[in-house]
């Protein structure tokens with residue numbers, strides 16, 4: 001193992017950034033000794049924002065972002081890839097914008113965190129010293145929750161709950177499916193990444209089926225008895241796709257206990273279902289790194305001080321995004337963005353010996369039901385007795401009786417939201 005001295009840091013950074021990002025910004029770090037070193041792990045919706053806002057708030061702090069992939073593929077709008085409305089390239093972003101801001105972006109997989117020594121260890125042997133660490137590793141899957149499921153089986157029975165290769169596998173299976181086939185979506189129990197996601201996915205695939213294989217059916221087998229924006233989804237499904245989408249609640253037998261991937265058969269508590277294509281979205285927990293670093297509790301998620309996102313388990317380590325327990329906030333990209341900003345402000349304050357500023361948090365989740373039909377749920381949150389709570393009346397869902405123009409506008413807002421938030425992250 002190599003300790004990341006200034007010399008090796010610059011060398012490693014130069015190699016990685018040259019290969020991945022092409023932007024020389026490290027002179028910024030070399031010229032002046034940093035006030036403090038903050039390492040951010042995970043360059044997704046939470047981590048990229050935290051790194052950028054730290055750097056913007058206090059240029060004297062050295063910010064290192066460690067991300068295992070050379071480019072980021074966004075889950076938001078990836079259901080549109082399944083619906084045939086866009087390709088993955090339109091969801092893919094590199095880290096050059098963050099490098100230009102003076103952030104040292106390292107392509108590396110973090111395999112260990114040593115909270116006592118304040119060191120993060122990379123798979124290639126690099127060691128990154130930190131004064132404050134921010135971790136935003138996303139989610140991992142509880143494969144054991146459904147018998148017969150595993151990471152290897154997910155190559156054939158895709159979850160497509162991380163955008164990229166998994167999305168492509170599922171799209172190809174849907175393309176290859178014969179007209180008249182049955183597509184099953186197995187929706188997970190709460191809490192999970194993107195509560196409206198499975199139901200938007202059903203709509204997007206129905207859009208594809210209705211134009212390419214209209215005799216086909218979509219059945220959602222749900223572990224739950226209710227879901228996000230349920231009334232709006234069910235009305236939108238009916239309006240655009242008639243009876244093509246069927247939703248089976250947990251109480252009606254939607255809970256899946258096992259799968260036989262060879263025969264593509266799902267075993268529920270009451271009956272079995274044989275599908276032509278199956279999208280099994282597994283039970284979820286905080287990303288693997290959060291588990292190995294001992295940042296998660298028995299719930300599988302990471303408890304934090306909800307004012308600063310500092311771990312309740314390890315000092316000077318903050319956890320944001322899907323991996324953390326954030327009171328009333330759903331696990332979404334917008335929540336992760338909001339948490340990244342609150343966390344960055346708290347870390348900068350701590351480094352400068354100030355109290356953390358009063359936090360405010362926000363989330364909006366758009367879902368696209370058809371090319372001119374969008375719906376949304378929004379929430380604004382505050383801290384109350386150490387817990388993030390909803391501010392009554394500050395958010396809400398789209399009106400049930402909205403006219404066609406409003407639905408079309410909301411679909412446009414969904415695309416605008418995506419352009420804005422990814423620009424916030426990567427430029």
Ligand SMILES: Cc1cc2nc3c(=O)[nH]c(=O)nc-3n(C[C@H](O)[C@H](O)[C@H](O)COP(=O)(O)OP(=O)(O)OC[C@H]3O[C@@H](n4cnc5c(N)ncnc54)[C@H](O)[C@@H]3O)c2cc1C
Nearest residue numbers: 042044045046068075076109110138194321322332333334
């Ligand atoms: C189909 C679908 C649709 C969605 N639509 C929306 C939407 O419309 N709006 C919305 O707000 N949210 C949406 N989401 C949810 C959103 O994608 C997540 O909530 C968001 O990505 C969470 O951000 P994060 O930073 O916690 O994790 P991620 O964005 O997943 O980022 C985690 C990053 O950490 C990296 N990483 C993990 N472990 C390591 C390691 N050991 N070393 C180095 N790097 C590591 C990963 O490579 C990844 O880049 C959707 C999700 C899905 C699945």
